[in-house]
Amino acid sequence: MILFFGIRPGKTINIDLKQIKCPHCNQNNSLFGESTPNFFHLFWIPIFRVSTTQVIHCDYCKKGYYKEEFTEEMKAAFER
Ligand SMILES: [Zn+2]
Structure with missing residues (x-):
């Protein structure tokens, strides 16, 4: 029997900043x-959440921010 499992991304939520x-x-x-x-899945059924990928982009200067670079304000916006 072959088991299909791994990590798959879930639905992306837009954050108001x-x-x-x-x-x-x-x-x-x-x-x-x-x-x-990101969900751990078994036969494509999400079992539990393993992590959350959070990114911020600036439309003006095109800079991208990863979680490690978030300011306190940005972190607070994601927790709302
Ligand atoms: Zn910018």
């Missing part, structure tokens, strides 16, 4: 965030 200025270019209303949960 309108109140936060981009730390790189200081533009307002230019940041948008995405939060994607």
Whole structure:
């Protein structure tokens, strides 16, 4: 019997970051965030969440921020 299991991303949620200025270019209303949960799956049925991929992009300067680079404001927005 072959077991199919592994990690698959779930549905991406858009995070509202309108109140936060981009730390790189200081533009307002230019940041948008995405939060994607990663699930451990067995036969493509999600069993439990293993991690969440969180990224922020700036539409103005095109800079991308990973979780390690988030400011306190950004982290707070993702926890809402
Ligand atoms: Zn920017």
